[in-house]
Amino acid sequence: MATAKDKLQGLQGEITCSICRSYFSEPVTISCGHSFCRTCLSWSWRLGATPSSCPECRQMAQTTEIPGVNGRLAELTDLVKQLCSENLQSAEGQRQCARHKLTFKLFCEDDQTLLCVRCAQSPEHGAHQLSLVEEAAHNCRKKLQLLQSHLGKHLEEAEELHAGEEIPAVDWHWMITEEFNKLHQFLMEEELRCFERLKQDERAEQDRLSQHVHTLQDLMLELQGAGDQPNVDLLWEVKHLLGRSASVLSQRAKGVSPELREYPIPGMMEMLRRVRVDLTMDPTAASPCVIISEDLKSVKAGEGWQVGTSHPEDCAFHAVLTEQVFSSGRQYWEVDVTQLPQWMLGIYTPHLRKRRDPCDSLFLLSHVKKEKDYYLQTYPGSLNCRVKGRVPRIGVYLEYSSGTLAFYNVLRHSLIYEFHSIPFTESIIPFFSPGPPIPGTKAGPMILCPVKSHSCL
Structure with a gap:
C-alpha cells in the first residue's frame, strides 16, 4: 500500500518539467498533452533541430505559438511545492551526521560540506568559515539566481550572434578571394618578367656564340694568310699569332659550355617546404x-675511395641510400654540400634497372670540377653548365604520380633542372654520393638539412 511519502513523490513527478528537471514555472500544455515551463519550451523550439515538436514525444504541435499558462497546473505546482517544503523541514531533523549521529546545523564554506556541532569542533575545520544551514542555503539560492541571470544574458547574446551569422559583418570570402587574386596577378607578372629575362639571356648567349665563331673564323683566315708569307715576315708575326691563338683556345670552354642561369621564383621554396620529409641514411x-655519421644525417668520402673518373657509372656504388622508401605522394628534402667540391645526389629506382647498364636506375645531379671551373651536370639528361661558384644547398623535389624529379638552388630560389615523366611504378630511394674526392684536398661531409630549420648546422 502506497504511503503518503510515495504519493507525494508521485505528485512531484507530475509537476516537474522534463526539460529543466525542476518544478514548473509558468507551465504550458501543448496539443499532445505534455507540459513544460513556458521558458523551457520557448528555448527548445528556438534551438531544436525540429521546431514546434514536443521535446518529450516528438509529436508535431498543432500551432507554432506558445500556449497560454495552464492555471490549474500552476496552482497544483504551488500546492505540491508547499507540501514538499513542509515535508523537507520535518525530514531535515532526520538527516544526521553518519559519524556522530547528530543533526547537521552548520555548513563549511571552504569545503562546501554539511557539519554537525562535533564535526565543526574538529581541527580540520578549525580555520574554516562556518555558517548556519539556513543562512548558507539562503546565500546559495541567491548565487544560483544570479548565475541563472548571467546565463540568460549569455544565451540572448548567443542567440543574436547565431541569428546574425546569415549576414556576416565582415565578408571574409570576398576579402580572401581578393588576396588570392592579388597573388595570382603578382605571380603572372613575375612569370612575364622571368620570360623576358630568359629571352634577353638567350639573345646574349647567341650573340656571344656568334662573336666566338667570328673570332675563330678571323683567326683561321689570319693563320692561313700567315702561312703564305715570306719566312722573315712569318717569323716577325709568329709571336703575336701564337699568343692570340693561345688566348682564343683558352676561351674555348667558356665559348662552348654555357653558364648556369638563375631565375628566382617567388614563393617556390615556401611551397616546397610544405611537403618536406625527414630523411635518415x-x-x-x-x-x-x-x-656515415652516428646520427645518420651526414656522409663523407672514406680513405678507401680510389679516384678514377667522375662518370656516374664508375661511382654509382660509392654512395649511400636512405631508410625511407617512397612509392606515392610528394616529398622534398634539402642537402648541404658547402664542404664538397664534387658530389652527386638524386634517386635510385631499382625497378628501372636493366641488365646491361646498372646506372639506368639512377637519376642524378652532379657537381664536378674540370680544370679551373665547376660544372653542374645531370645523369641522364642534357644539363652541362658552368657555375660561378659552388652551390651550397640543394633542394630535391619528388612527385611520384607525374614522374617528376627537380633540383633547386635553395639560396637563389631558382630551378636547376627537372626530370619529368619518369615511369615510376615501384619504390624510390634517395641517393647521396659525397665525391669523387679531389686528390690533395680534404672534403667535408654531405649533410641532410633539418626539417624544422631553414639553415644547416
Whole structure:
C-alpha cells in the first residue's frame, strides 16, 4: 500500500518539467498533452533541430505559438511545492551526521560540506568559515539566481550572434578571394618578367656564340694568310699569332659550355617546404668507401675511395641510400654540400634497372670540377653548365604520380633542372654520393638539412 511519502513523490513527478528537471514555472500544455515551463519550451523550439515538436514525444504541435499558462497546473505546482517544503523541514531533523549521529546545523564554506556541532569542533575545520544551514542555503539560492541571470544574458547574446551569422559583418570570402587574386596577378607578372629575362639571356648567349665563331673564323683566315708569307715576315708575326691563338683556345670552354642561369621564383621554396620529409641514411645500404655519421644525417668520402673518373657509372656504388622508401605522394628534402667540391645526389629506382647498364636506375645531379671551373651536370639528361661558384644547398623535389624529379638552388630560389615523366611504378630511394674526392684536398661531409630549420648546422 502506497504511503503518503510515495504519493507525494508521485505528485512531484507530475509537476516537474522534463526539460529543466525542476518544478514548473509558468507551465504550458501543448496539443499532445505534455507540459513544460513556458521558458523551457520557448528555448527548445528556438534551438531544436525540429521546431514546434514536443521535446518529450516528438509529436508535431498543432500551432507554432506558445500556449497560454495552464492555471490549474500552476496552482497544483504551488500546492505540491508547499507540501514538499513542509515535508523537507520535518525530514531535515532526520538527516544526521553518519559519524556522530547528530543533526547537521552548520555548513563549511571552504569545503562546501554539511557539519554537525562535533564535526565543526574538529581541527580540520578549525580555520574554516562556518555558517548556519539556513543562512548558507539562503546565500546559495541567491548565487544560483544570479548565475541563472548571467546565463540568460549569455544565451540572448548567443542567440543574436547565431541569428546574425546569415549576414556576416565582415565578408571574409570576398576579402580572401581578393588576396588570392592579388597573388595570382603578382605571380603572372613575375612569370612575364622571368620570360623576358630568359629571352634577353638567350639573345646574349647567341650573340656571344656568334662573336666566338667570328673570332675563330678571323683567326683561321689570319693563320692561313700567315702561312703564305715570306719566312722573315712569318717569323716577325709568329709571336703575336701564337699568343692570340693561345688566348682564343683558352676561351674555348667558356665559348662552348654555357653558364648556369638563375631565375628566382617567388614563393617556390615556401611551397616546397610544405611537403618536406625527414630523411635518415641507411648504413646497411652504403658503400664501404663512404663514412656515415652516428646520427645518420651526414656522409663523407672514406680513405678507401680510389679516384678514377667522375662518370656516374664508375661511382654509382660509392654512395649511400636512405631508410625511407617512397612509392606515392610528394616529398622534398634539402642537402648541404658547402664542404664538397664534387658530389652527386638524386634517386635510385631499382625497378628501372636493366641488365646491361646498372646506372639506368639512377637519376642524378652532379657537381664536378674540370680544370679551373665547376660544372653542374645531370645523369641522364642534357644539363652541362658552368657555375660561378659552388652551390651550397640543394633542394630535391619528388612527385611520384607525374614522374617528376627537380633540383633547386635553395639560396637563389631558382630551378636547376627537372626530370619529368619518369615511369615510376615501384619504390624510390634517395641517393647521396659525397665525391669523387679531389686528390690533395680534404672534403667535408654531405649533410641532410633539418626539417624544422631553414639553415644547416
